[in-house]
Amino acid sequence: MPNIKPVSDLRNYNEVLRDVAAGEPVFLTKNGRGRYALVDIADYEKMQATIKLMSQLAEGEKAGREKGWLAVEEVEKNLGV
Structure with a gap:
């Protein structure tokens, strides 16, 4: 309640x-x-981190739709994995 x-x-x-x-x-x-x-300050910080993460994920999704997605192999190559 x-x-x-x-x-x-x-x-x-x-x-x-x-x-x-x-x-x-x-x-x-x-x-x-x-x-x-x-x-509570811990709840506030968690909300702020969640908002930031969701914003960054939305930016990544938008970039993927506009510029095209990378294959897993391309990502691993770029990261040196």
Whole structure:
């Protein structure tokens, strides 16, 4: 179950931060609508790494479609394997 709190609860930020755990973000609302998410730093870093990897994979796929794919043998030769 998501942990949702009004942003006004930040007046007692220690209590709010205590509720943040790996895999369990705290969502803050403002005027009854979702506004912010507090996440554990390890989760944040994992999300950023995932976004970077997905972006690089998309670039590679685009290059493959535009410039053509390499055969496994060509890749091994280029890498000296």
